Amino acid sequence: MYRKQVRRRRAVLALLIVGSFVLLSLTYGQGSRGFQRSVSTIFSPVQSVADRALKPARDLVDWFDKTFDARGENDRLKSQLVKAREQAVAGEEALQENEQLRKLLDLNRSPALVYTAYEPVTGRVIARSPTVWRSTVTIDVGSGDGVEVDDPVISGDGLIGRIASAGPGSSQVMLLTDHASAISAKVVPVGVQGVIKPEIGNPEDLILDFIDSTKEVHGGQTVVTAGWRAQGLASHFPPGLPLGEVTKASIVEQEANEQVDVRPFADLRNLDLVQVLTGGSRR
Amino acid sequence: MILTPKIVARIAALGFAGVLLQLSFFSQVELLHVSPDLLPALVVCLGLLGGSLTGAVSGFSIGLFVDCLLVESLGISSLVLMGTGYLAGLFRERADFHGSLVPALLCMGLTLLAELGYAAIQLLLGVDAPVSTLIVRDMLLKSAYAFFLGWPTYLVVRRVLRPALVDVPRVQRQRQPTVLGA
Numbered sequence: 001m002y003r004k005q006v007r008r009r010r011a012v013l014a015l016l017i018v019g020s021f022v023l024l025s026l027t028y029g030q031g032s033r034g035f036q037r038s039v040s041t042i043f044s045p046v047q048s049v050a051d052r053a054l055k056p057a058r059d060l061v062d063w064f065d066k067t068f069d070a071r072g073e074n075d076r077l078k079s080q081l082v083k084a085r086e087q088a089v090a091g092e093e094a095l096q097e098n099e100q101l102r103k104l105l106d107l108n109r110s111p112a113l114v115y116t117a118y119e120p121v122t123g124r125v126i127a128r129s130p131t132v133w134r135s136t137v138t139i140d141v142g143s144g145d146g147v148e149v150d151d152p153v154i155s156g157d158g159l160i161g162r163i164a165s166a167g168p169g170s171s172q173v174m175l176l177t178d179h180a181s182a183i184s185a186k187v188v189p190v191g192v193q194g195v196i197k198p199e200i201g202n203p204e205d206l207i208l209d210f211i212d213s214t215k216e217v218h219g220g221q222t223v224v225t226a227g228w229r230a231q232g233l234a235s236h237f238p239p240g241l242p243l244g245e246v247t248k249a250s251i252v253e254q255e256a257n258e259q260v261d262v263r264p265f266a267d268l269r270n271l272d273l274v275q276v277l278t279g280g281s282r283r
Numbered sequence: 284m285i286l287t288p289k290i291v292a293r294i295a296a297l298g299f300a301g302v303l304l305q306l307s308f309f310s311q312v313e314l315l316h317v318s319p320d321l322l323p324a325l326v327v328c329l330g331l332l333g334g335s336l337t338g339a340v341s342g343f344s345i346g347l348f349v350d351c352l353l354v355e356s357l358g359i360s361s362l363v364l365m366g367t368g369y370l371a372g373l374f375r376e377r378a379d380f381h382g383s384l385v386p387a388l389l390c391m392g393l394t395l396l397a398e399l400g401y402a403a404i405q406l407l408l409g410v411d412a413p414v415s416t417l418i419v420r421d422m423l424l425k426s427a428y429a430f431f432l433g434w435p436t437y438l439v440v441r442r443v444l445r446p447a448l449v450d451v452p453r454v455q456r457q458r459q460p461t462v463l464g465a
Contacts, residue, residue, distance in 0.1 A: 009336050016343045016365050023347075024358030028408060039351035047352070050307040061312040068315070127306035129353050130320050132421050133405040136353060138306070165354045172354045179405075179412045200410060201418030203316075269313055 037167045040138070044126065044170035048140050051126040062270065083220070118152075118238060118277035121145050125271045126170070132201050135178035136164060137271060144168045146278040150236045154275050157266040158242035159183070159225060163276060171276070175268050176243070177203045184226040184235055185243055187217050187260075193226055196243055196262065203269055206244055206262040217249045223262050238277070284333040290447040294329065294337070297443055298345045301325040306352060317421050319428035321436065322349065323394040326364050328433070328440040330371030331386055332448060338368025359408075363400045367393050383434075390433025395426035 027036075123141035141147055143166045151163045153173045161181065164174040174181055177198040185196040185208060192215045194208040208223060223246060227239025248261040284290070305321045312318060322345060330338020346360030371393055374380075399422065406414075441448070 012336055013339055013369060016339055017362070020343065020358045020362035020365065022358075023361065024356060027358065028356040036351045036354040036357070039348075040354050043352055047303065047307060050303045054304075054308040058308060058312050061314065065313050065315070125311070127352065128310035128318075129355070130305050130310045130318065130322065130349070131401055132418060133401060133410075134353070134355055136355070138353065167354075179410045182411070198412045199415045200412055201421055202415035205415070207413065269316070270311075 037165060040172075041142075041167040041169055044138070044140065044142075044167070047126045047138065047170075048124075051124070119146065119279045120154075120275040121147060121278050122273060122275050123147075123171070124273055132203075133179065135175040135181075135198070135203070135268070137173050137175065139171050139173055139274060139276070140169070141276060142167045142169045142171045145276075147171050147276050148278065152237045152241065152277045154241065154277065155266045155271060155273070158244070158264070159237065160264075160266045160268060160271065160274060162236060173274070176206060176264055176266075177268055183237060183243070184228055185223050186226045187221050187223050187246065190215055190217060190221065192217055194259070196223065204263055205247070206264055207259050208246070208262050209259045216251070217246055217260050219246050219249050221246045221249075284337055284444065284447045285449060286333075286337070286447065290444065293443050293447075294333075294341055295344075297325070297329070297440060298341060298348065302345060302348050302352065306349070314428070315424060317424040317428070319432060320394060320398075320425050321432055322346075322360075322364060323367050323397040324390040324429045324432045324436045325440070326368040327371040327390045327393045328386060328437045330368040330373075331375050331389060331437070332440055332444055333372065335369050335372030335376060338370075338372035339365045340368075342366070342368030359401065359404050362404065363397050366400060367397045370396070386437035387430045387433035390436070391426045391430040394429035395422060398422040398425055 121141050123139035123145075125137045126140050127138040129136045139153075147163055147166045149163050149166055152159060153161050153163060159176070161173045161175040161178070164172045166172075176183065176196065177200075179198060179200050181196075181198055183196045184193065186193045187208070194210050197207050197209050199205045199207055208217075223243045225237040225239055225241040225243060226235065227237055227241075228235045242265050244262040244264040246260050247263045301321055309319045309321050326338060326342040326345060329341040333341070342364035343361045346362070346364040347357060349360050350357045371389060374389060402418065402422070
């Protein structure tokens with residue numbers, strides 16, 4: 001009797017292990033995931049309700065966490081305020097200069113206008129991946145709202161990722177910190193281009209890789225999407241979307257590894273309302 | 284554990300509630316920059332109370348459900364959580380440790396093992412980005428949180444599955460003896 005039980009237990013375990021490997025082999029790296037999308041679509045209303053119901057509890061925990069962080073944050077904000085004042089003065093000058101440049105340039109051919117072709121769709125984050133290896137969130141807007149795969153997703157602070165899959169009522173957003181994320185970016189005003197990649201496990205740090213080491217990048221400089229377009233191909237992201245600011249830019253690292261560290265503008269750990277820029281692939 | 288359709292439904296409801304709570308609450312809050320992970324603790328408690336087979340099947344199903352909801356590659360979470368549940372069940376069947384801290388400590392240890400397992404599978408499958416050493420902090424803190432989540436989770440799971448547990452004595456109200464002439 002006991003032997004029979006042991007045999008049955010081993011058989012079930014072997015079946016589950018084989019099942020896991022079969023599922024993994026069939027679905028790893030596949031773009032089309034009809035079954036998962038169907039399950040996700042069925043349960044997205046429940047997730048949405050659970051998300052709203054649990055928001056006060058989440059806010060309470062966030063409040064405790066932020067209180068811990070507040071002391072360190074205060075010093076950083078003070079130094080940022082000084083910097084922001086300097087930038088505000090510089091910004092006034094830049095605005096005047098910009099007005100003059102607008103008259104000179106034909107804005108119809110400017111990439112900045114391409115951005116206006118996108119239609120923003122606002123969504124709320126209803127679920128988040130529990131592991132740092134997969135940095136994805138689920139939002140409550142989907143293909144029924146015009147959302148398509150690869151549409152850029154932004155928060156109030158800048159780009160946060162792109163749509164990885166879209167169901168009728170919900171979509172999965174692959175964040176900048178997901179290991180499969182890679183976005184062409186450039187440092188302004190120097191114009192150094194590279195690819196923004198994440199450092200897994202550290203959501204406050206991105207890496208601008210493959211940069212041109214002949215040009216020097218300094219800490220505090222802003223990184224935006226490059227939004228390239230060549231020979232009928234185009235980036236999924238419009239140019240000029242803010243990504244982050246350069247934090248560490250040692251000359252040694254730039255020359256040896258051709259990379260610098262970037263802190264994302266958007267707080268990728270506390271996302272609530274986001275906007276999907278739809279229509280980009282159809283323009 | 285005596286598995287009846289009613290008990291299976293209760294386990295499924297526990298798994299469903301646990302997954303919803305994880306994705307909608309625990310994954311979206313952070314303490315010291317790390318989100319707690321309830322699911323390994325839940326699977327450990329199911330394995331600890333139901334045995335290795337219940338733990339393995341529950342872990343597999345919960346992992347599959349999470350991957351479906353997040354539209355991710357199927358199989359990774361299933362494999363990790365199945366192993367976690369199986370080991371917890373094996374502990375119940377083989378080890379002879381009893382104590383109030385056992386569920387919490389087991390949740391902590393097996394959550395760390397689950398995190399290591401997940402990392403190993405991801406690295407085997409290939410990761411396209413550099414890995415920060417902060418991942419170690421993430422793993423350690425997650426297992427520390429599992430210690431605190433383990434005990435309440437164990438109590439809830441035990442309460443829900445009480446009718447099926449053979450080794451939990453039924454609490455009976457004892458009548459006070461009547462004193463004659465009082």
